[in-house]
Amino acid sequence: MKNILLYLFVGATLLFSTLSCNQKSKKADEANEKVENTSSENKVAKFSIQEMVSDYLTLKNGLVADNSEAAAKAGKRLFETLNAVDIAIVPEDKKQEYKDITDDAKENAEHIAKNEGNITHQREHLVALSKDINDLIVLFGTSQKLYQIHCPMYNNGKGAIWISETDSIKNPYYGNGNKMFSCGSVKKTF
Numbered sequence: 001m002k003n004i005l006l007y008l009f010v011g012a013t014l015l016f017s018t019l020s021c022n023q024k025s026k027k028a029d030e031a032n033e034k035v036e037n038t039s040s041e042n043k044v045a046k047f048s049i050q051e052m053v054s055d056y057l058t059l060k061n062g063l064v065a066d067n068s069e070a071a072a073k074a075g076k077r078l079f080e081t082l083n084a085v086d087i088a089i090v091p092e093d094k095k096q097e098y099k100d101i102t103d104d105a106k107e108n109a110e111h112i113a114k115n116e117g118n119i120t121h122q123r124e125h126l127v128a129l130s131k132d133i134n135d136l137i138v139l140f141g142t143s144q145k146l147y148q149i150h151c152p153m154y155n156n157g158k159g160a161i162w163i164s165e166t167d168s169i170k171n172p173y174y175g176n177g178n179k180m181f182s183c184g185s186v187k188k189t190f
Contacts, residue, residue: 147164151171
């Protein structure tokens with residue numbers, strides 16, 4: 001009888017230990033999962049397009065000043081900024097749209113960077129790049145006040161937009177020395 005009681009006691013102890021270890025293991029797994037989720041949420045929360053917008057504004061202002069070299073340098077910087085983004089921190093529900101927009105933006109920034117001295121070509125690529133930056137702002141928002149400005153005359157009357165940090169019209173498609181320098185109107189405020 002003592003042996004049976006001893007076996008039952010040992011069996012109960014082993015069963016209790018096993019269940020207890022499984023519970024601790026399950027709690028540890030849940031804790032690790034919470035840390036991983038919090039970590040990835042923090043990454044997503046840190047995603048910002050602010051540096052891209054800043055590089056774009058520098059590029060746009062180079063074209064406003066008829067400075068092809070400054071526009072090329074800013075185009076190179078924007079291209080590098082776009083390539084440096086860790087896609088893992090882009091919110092999952094916006095990732096594909098982000099990729100589509102930035103693939104196009106990279107191409108246009110690179111063209112502007114490689115065409116120092118050809119301001120006409122740089123301005124042609126600013127049309128698509130401005131739309132890309134506008135689309136990123138619409139998708140992710142902005143921490144600064146920005147303006148979407150439209151010039152109806154550029155591109156043989158087809159028109160084009162640009163993004164500006166001020167609501168004063170300084171047309172990057174025509175530049176400072178052109179009579180069309182003040183052509184345009186604010187269409188949207190971000």
